[in-house]
Amino acid sequence: MSEMRPKKSVDAETPLCVLGIETSCDETGVAVYDSRRGLLAHALHSQVALHGEYGGVVPELASRDHVRRVLPLVRQVMGEAGISGDDLDGVAFTAGPGLLGALLVGASVARSMAWGWGVPAVAVHHMEGHLLAPLLEAPAPAxxxxxxxxxxxxxxxxxxxxxxxxxxxxxxxxxxxxxxxxxxxxxxxxxxxxxxxxxxxxxxxxxxxxxxxxxxxxxxxxxxxxxxxxxxxxxxxxxxxxxxxxxxxxxxxxxxxxxxxxxxxxxxxxxxxxxxxxxxxxxxxxxxxxxxxxxxxxxxxxxxxxxPRIEFCTDNGAMIALAGALRLAAGTRCGLEIPARARWSLEELMPV
Structure with a gap:
């Protein structure tokens, strides 16, 4: 089966609206970032209470909670941003590093939505998201x-x-x-x-x-x-x-x-x-x-x-949406595979 042809053409000069999904560990983060208007909406669900009684993150519980939370958060954030799937130019998701089961939840949901909406999917490195998060602020570092x-x-x-x-x-x-x-x-x-x-x-x-x-x-x-x-x-x-x-x-x-x-x-x-x-x-x-x-x-x-602002120091969807928009503008996108990597060095990323 070949990749669905995206409904929209994307190049470096096109203003981009990207949905970002973060599920690498114990927080479900979703956000919408527009390269022209900035961050439109974001939401985060923390699993602290879920894992607190165990003294640390339980991977299986983390994955199951992402399954429960991610789609309601997507609906919430897109509603707050006032957009539908037709307004999106891409869907970005954390592909690693992180807990493999948790990563697969976000990757599967994001890749499926991108397919259904006919837009590119972008696999984002979790640490690249953190590294770029200060670009959401003003002044942004050059x-x-x-x-x-x-x-x-x-x-x-x-x-x-x-x-x-x-x-x-x-x-x-x-x-x-x-x-x-x-x-x-x-x-x-x-x-x-x-x-x-x-x-x-x-x-x-x-x-x-x-x-x-x-x-x-x-x-x-x-x-x-x-x-x-x-x-x-x-x-x-x-x-x-x-x-x-x-x-x-x-x-x-x-x-x-x-x-x-x-x-x-x-x-x-x-x-x-x-x-x-x-x-x-x-x-x-x-x-x-x-x-x-x-x-x-x-x-x-x-x-x-x-x-980044305090709320974006920890894992969040905003940094993934931003990194996805920058990568998408540079021509990065994934095929029909659902990539997830528990270990992934920053130095393995392709420069753009």
Whole structure:
């Protein structure tokens, strides 16, 4: 069977209206982005309550919940945007990396809708979506820039020269920063997701009581390692003076160590590629102390730092719709296959 001929021709000069669907993990995100009018509507359903009692994401439950949520969210968002399928120029979806079952839900729905509406489907890399999310804001960063992608599943420093022109400068050798936040929060009895709760507890902590190491900053390079900080928190909680202030002081020491490590590595990355623009995306990018420290460092380097709005730091459909529109304008589209990849390096993407 051959591909259905799209009802609309699309080229780089055509204003595009794209539906974006994100289902890579534990959030169902849907959005409509118009290349001329901007973001028209977006909605997000979080599965935090669903997975909270298990202390982490249960893949099968995540996939089933995406099945329940994605079509109602599509109807909601298209209604809020005031459009129908006839108004769309493409449907974008997260094809990876992520939980394979969850990815297949969004990919199957998106590919089917694109077929039914006679428009192209665009498979989007999840981390490219995060990387491009600050382009939804004003002012938007111009290429080239260094991107810090920091979340529960990934910690990457990327040299970004243009759309699809990505070179990974450094990544975590073990736990991602957000994963380390969640695991340390669990040690403190803070539940799931633990990152925001740990940050709130750290506000009450004494920054001078404990000092945790800044991993891999005593040697050259841009790689990260955060698993040792979780172990340091565990031993401090076990062996430290048992008082009412202990948990807050450990949370503060942990957060300070992660923040300082990220700032040191970002400074090195900016200097290594002689860049003046830093883009920060991913859930940990919403951390207040990290934002303040990065702003100070980038100012010292004579540069600028860019973020998506707080609601777009975590997984969302808006970043997928935007990335899909940019890819579609550059001629990218998928065939009749339903692609989904649990693992997928940014460096495998084709430049445009």
């Amino acid at each position: 290429f080239p820039f260094v991107a810090l992608l920091v979340s529960g599943g990934h910690t990457l420093l990327v040299d970004v020269r243009g759309l699809g022109q990505y070179r990974i400068l450094g990544e975590s050798l073990d736990d991602a920063a957000g994963e380390a936040f969640d695991k340390t929060a669990k040690l403190l009895g803070l539940g799931y997701p633990g990152g925001p709760a740990l940050a709130r507890l750290a506000e009450q902590g004494d920054p001078g009581r404990f000092r945790f190491p800044r991993p891999m900053t005593d040697r050259p390079g841009l790689a990260f390692s955060f698993s040792g900080l979780k172990t340091r928190a565990l031993t401090t909680l076990r062996d430290g003076p048992q008082d009412a202030q202990l948990d807050a002081d450990v949370a503060r020491a942990f957060e300070d160590a992660v923040v300082d490590t990220l700032v040191i590595k970002c400074r090195r990355a900016l200097q290594a590629v002689e860049a003046r623009r830093l883009v920060v995306a991913g859930g940990v990018g919403a951390n207040r102390r990290l934002r303040a420290a990065l702003a100070e460092m980038v100012a010292e380097e004579g540069g600028q730092v860019f973020y």
